Amino acid sequence: MESQKNRYKNSQINIILHENKKIKSENSTNFRYIENNPFKNIDEEFSTFIGMNKLKSTIKEIYATIVINEKRNELGLKNTKQVLHMLFKGNPGTGKTTVARKLAKLYFDMNLLSKGHFIEAERADLVGEYIGQTAQKTRAMIQKAMGGILFIDEAYSLARGGEKDFGKEAIDTLVKHMEDNHNDFVLILAGYPHEMDRFLRLNPGLKSRFPFILNFEDYEVDELLKIAKQMAAQREYKLTKEAEWELRNHLYKKTQERLTNFANARYIRNVIEHSIRLHAVRLLEQDRYSSDDLIYLTARDLQLNELS
Ligand SMILES: Nc1ncnc2c1ncn2[C@@H]1O[C@H](COP(=O)(O)OP(=O)(O)OP(=O)(O)O)[C@@H](O)[C@H]1O
Numbered sequence: 475m476e477s478q479k480n481r482y483k484n485s486q487i488n489i490i491l492h493e494n495k496k497i498k499s500e501n502s503t504n505f506r507y508i509e510n511n512p513f514k515n516i517d518e519e520f521s522t523f524i525g526m527n528k529l530k531s532t533i534k535e536i537y538a539t540i541v542i543n544e545k546r547n548e549l550g551l552k553n554t555k556q557v558l559h560m561l562f563k564g565n566p567g568t569g570k571t572t573v574a575r576k577l578a579k580l581y582f583d584m585n586l587l588s589k590g591h592f593i594e595a596e597r598a599d600l601v602g603e604y605i606g607q608t609a610q611k612t613r614a615m616i617q618k619a620m621g622g623i624l625f626i627d628e629a630y631s632l633a634r635g636g637e638k639d640f641g642k643e644a645i646d647t648l649v650k651h652m653e654d655n656h657n658d659f660v661l662i663l664a665g666y667p668h669e670m671d672r673f674l675r676l677n678p679g680l681k682s683r684f685p686f687i688l689n690f691e692d693y694e695v696d697e698l699l700k701i702a703k704q705m706a707a708q709r710e711y712k713l714t715k716e717a718e719w720e721l722r723n724h725l726y727k728k729t730q731e732r733l734t735n736f737a738n739a740r741y742i743r744n745v746i747e748h749s750i751r752l753h754a755v756r757l758l759e760q761d762r763y764s765s766d767d768l769i770y771l772t773a774r775d776l777q778l779n780e781l782s
């Protein structure tokens with residue numbers, strides 16, 4: 475379980491450590507093998523992630539490869555090491571950061587990483603202001619991420635200033651260490667699809683170093699509604715039928731517009747949190763309320779026109 479979150483005061487680094495630091499045992503995952511259902515653990519870990527089928531099947535492939543490698547090892551057959559560096563492409567709120575965090579835990583449980591911590595960095599954490607400083611800063615960040623995941627959001631900002639920019643030095647340093655340390659360090663670069671594609675075009679050697687390139691698609695209305703109901707349920711609320719109907723109509727319009735800044739599941743989280751506040755005000759104002767009133771968010775509580 476995630477137990478500790480450190481946010482460094484002046485930067486964007488988040489470090490999440492796991493409570494029960496298990497010692498990485500030789501050649502075996504911490505997952506319990508379940509007869510006739512080898513992927514039960516993975517299904518459970520991802521049960522709250524709506525959609526994302528490609529991601530789920532990729533994780534199953536990785537896990538299956540580990541287990542089969544262990545069996546092959548027992549027979550003295552060759553063991554193929556997996557390179558796990560990933561690129562995440564997706565619009566705002568499609569789950570990139572949430573998934574990367576989850577993978578840190580999962581890879582630790584699968585014994586692919588020794589610590590399973592998660593470090594989030596952005597350009598300012600890697601790029602320095604004078605010659606030589608960038609390589610140093612980037613190396614320090616990789617060192618911190620050893621045994622865990624280094625997640626670089628808006629990775630294309632490293633290519634912002636072209637050839638002369640120090641961002642290039644950060645990319646070169648990352649590439650060098652990806653190969654040296656690929657057994658106990660996973661690099662995930664994330665960003666919006668167009669910008670990431672451009673970034674990869676500008677750095678032609680990069681793409682082939684990432685065996686996993688995952689597209690986080692915009693959510694369909696049905697998926698957004700499922701996410702809304704789940705987010706409400708996690709907070710022990712429910713939506714009335716009318717509220718659901720109103721939200722569905724609103725989301726149809728929103729997804730038709732498909733503005734590039736539509737924040738997908740994050741938008742839904744804002745809708746739910748906003749309506750929880752309005753619901754509270756309404757109940758206080760009406761003075762009397764039943765236990766059902768305490769549970770149900772109504773169409774009136776949504777006030778969708780107030781959200782951008
Ligand atoms: N498939 C999903 N099922 C349930 N909740 C989801 C799903 N995808 C995203 N969310 C939720 O939506 C919110 C936003 O997700 P997240 O921050 O991971 O998006 P992101 O792709 O990193 O966005 P950005 O590009 O803006 O950083 C989080 O609260 C997350 O839990």
Ligand SMILES: [Mg+2]
Nearest residue numbers: 570571572627
């Ligand atoms: Mg994010």
